[in-house]
Amino acid sequence: MTLAELIPTLGGSLRGHLEPGIWPRSTAHGVDGDLLLGGVPLTQLAARFGTPAYLLDELTVRQHCRDYRSALPDVEIAYAGKSMINRGVLRWIAEEGLSLDVCSAGELAVARAVAFPASRIIFHGNVKTPEDLKAAVAYGVDRIVVDSLDEIEQLGALARYPQNVLIRVTPGVDGHTHRAIATGVEDQKFGFSLASGAAAEAVGRVLAQPSLRLVGLHCHIGSQISRVASFEEAARRMVAFMAALHVQYGISLPQLDLGGGHAVPYRCGDPSFDLHGYADRILRAVNFECSSHQLPLPRLTIEPGRAIIAAAGITLYRVVTVKHGVSRTFVAVDGGMSDNPRPSLYGARYSVRPVGRHFSAISRSATVVGRHCEAGDIVAEDVPLPSDLRAGDLLAVPCTGAYHHSLASNYNMVGRPPVVSVRDGSAHLLIRRETEDDLLSRDLG
Numbered sequence: 001m002t003l004a005e006l007i008p009t010l011g012g013s014l015r016g017h018l019e020p021g022i023w024p025r026s027t028a029h030g031v032d033g034d035l036l037l038g039g040v041p042l043t044q045l046a047a048r049f050g051t052p053a054y055l056l057d058e059l060t061v062r063q064h065c066r067d068y069r070s071a072l073p074d075v076e077i078a079y080a081g082k083s084m085i086n087r088g089v090l091r092w093i094a095e096e097g098l099s100l101d102v103c104s105a106g107e108l109a110v111a112r113a114v115a116f117p118a119s120r121i122i123f124h125g126n127v128k129t130p131e132d133l134k135a136a137v138a139y140g141v142d143r144i145v146v147d148s149l150d151e152i153e154q155l156g157a158l159a160r161y162p163q164n165v166l167i168r169v170t171p172g173v174d175g176h177t178h179r180a181i182a183t184g185v186e187d188q189k190f191g192f193s194l195a196s197g198a199a200a201e202a203v204g205r206v207l208a209q210p211s212l213r214l215v216g217l218h219c220h221i222g223s224q225i226s227r228v229a230s231f232e233e234a235a236r237r238m239v240a241f242m243a244a245l246h247v248q249y250g251i252s253l254p255q256l257d258l259g260g261g262h263a264v265p266y267r268c269g270d271p272s273f274d275l276h277g278y279a280d281r282i283l284r285a286v287n288f289e290c291s292s293h294q295l296p297l298p299r300l301t302i303e304p305g306r307a308i309i310a311a312a313g314i315t316l317y318r319v320v321t322v323k324h325g326v327s328r329t330f331v332a333v334d335g336g337m338s339d340n341p342r343p344s345l346y347g348a349r350y351s352v353r354p355v356g357r358h359f360s361a362i363s364r365s366a367t368v369v370g371r372h373c374e375a376g377d378i379v380a381e382d383v384p385l386p387s388d389l390r391a392g393d394l395l396a397v398p399c400t401g402a403y404h405h406s407l408a409s410n411y412n413m414v415g416r417p418p419v420v421s422v423r424d425g426s427a428h429l430l431i432r433r434e435t436e437d438d439l440l441s442r443d444l445g
């Protein structure tokens with residue numbers, strides 16, 4: 001709970017304050033209650049691109065890439081494209097020297113459209129359709145992360161030697177995150193279990209495929225994880241498994257991919273991820289385990305998505321109506337679960353800030369709701385908002401760069417918002433707003 005939630009009368013004075021860590025780095029105060037992003041006033045962006053709109057601060061994305069590269073200079077950093085993918089973002093990622101993780105032929109098509117180097121692409125997915133596998137092989141992606149015995153056979157038949165392969169292992173580590181995004185624990189759909197022996201069997205199957213070259217192992221224990229100890233434990237188990245494979249098959253695997261999942265704070269006071277602590281503990285753990293098992297050090301890869309792009313984004317909404325319920329005030333906006341399903345999927349909580357004019361009234365707790373036909377269509381629950389907020393006002397919701405546009409839907413036939421990047425005082429449309437013609441173009445009557 002924020003201070004303003006605890007003491008509503010403080011809301012007015014705290015409104016001048018931008019909570020650190022959850023707003024894009026270029027966010028600044030403008031005139032008359034406005035905010036600037038990349039030097040552009042949010043009111044101007046709303047007028048030019050309409051609302052709702054996803055805004056993206058290019059400099060924040062680039063800075064996060066640089067933060068990762070400098071914290072882990074010898075580790076391959078692969079951006080997880082599922083968090084937010086479009087040509088503009090992939091160009092920045094490529095220019096910053098990151099690799100790319102894709103998990104479908106569609107995501108690969110975006111990478112292909114910007115000629116993202118195949119040598120820096122890793123192809124994932126617990127279900128890869130024949131079309132996915134064909135697209136991955138045709139583009140010559142460097143690594144395919146196999147996830148089932150069926151896939152090993154299918155890929156073996158399709159690929160030409162040497163198709164580099166990683167095996168996705170479920171290390172049995174709890175990342176202490178939401179159930180829906182915990183992928184390191186046993187008994188679920190991702191990867192091959194370490195404990196059951198399935199992972200060792202998968203290694204044998206890959207080695208038996210003449211077209212495949214096993215180059216390493218992969219694990220991803222989940223998303224929005226702030227406990228570095230969970231990543232460290234996964235790394236230890238993976239190296240111990242590499243040592244066991246050395247004994248069983250006489251192989252030394254040269255690569256270890258530890259996945260992504262690094263947490264970001266969505267609201268002031270949320271736990272943040274200690275990147276330098278992570279770098280230190282992971283490298284120590286891998287060095288220690290390798291030397292105690294007398295294994296050569298593998299090349300490490302990590303795959304952050306959210307940590308690169310979440311805090312670069314702001315969603316801008318316009319208030320359509322303010323309604324007073326029996327015990328709550330509802331502020332209804334022109335978007336909702338179609339542009340951000342995270343509150344209904346994971347109970348995600350957000351901070352909200354009114355922009356574009358001075359609000360002098362005290363703050364009261366309000367629930368920001370969307371336009372969709374579900375009671376669970378909530379943008380932000382129980383947030384302090386000025387009591388003089390009214391229809392037509394603008395609301396900015398920070399930390400919406402990751403898993404917002406990529407999870408968006410057309411529920412209620414609402415077109416998806418545009419993605420607008422800003423930098424150095426100018427704005428650029430990366431993805432235009434979806435129109436009614438777009439929506440009807442797939443309906444063949």
Ligand SMILES: Cc1ncc(COP(=O)(O)O)c(C=O)c1O
Pocket residue numbers: 080082083101124220222223224259260261262303304305306307402
């Ligand atoms: C295999 C894999 N790598 C990386 C990621 C990125 O996770 P995050 O965006 O939480 O860093 C995911 C997310 O689901 C994933 O499945």
